[in-house]
Amino acid sequence: MSNPVLFSELRRRLADHLDLVSRIAVDGDGASVLAMARREVPQLVAALRVLVDEHQPDENGQCKRCRSGPIWRRVSSPCRMLINVHLATGAATATTRERTCWRPRRHRAGS
Known part of the structure; x- marks a missing residue:
């Protein structure tokens, strides 16, 4: 193959x-x-x-993975991959409470 x-x-x-x-x-x-x-x-x-x-930044703030190529094409940290993952997982819009509250909410019957 x-x-x-x-x-x-x-x-x-x-x-x-x-x-x-x-x-x-x-x-x-x-x-x-x-x-x-x-x-x-x-x-x-x-x-x-x-x-x-x-995709960690190096000592110059450049993404180690994305920094290849000419200097004018190098991507500063955070790189596009990190931003895409952040947005796709909903981490960008989640509040601290949403991230820490993992138990389902219980509702009282009849209220």
Whole structure:
């Protein structure tokens, strides 16, 4: 298998897997969602941490991963990948309370 074919296959498999996880999260029953979340969320968090760790700024504030190329094309920190992940995860709009409150809210019946 050549690199373009291999990369294409890896991207397709990852996209299929993420689609399945999304479908279960949205349409699955409670037990399926819970089982999937316990298995997938730690893996997805770990994957995002790898991406973020690869895009750390160097001593000049340049993203170590994105800094290749001529100096006028170098991206200052935070790089575009970090901003995209930040926006996609909702971290940009989440309040401190939303990030720390992980228990479902309980409602009193009849009120």
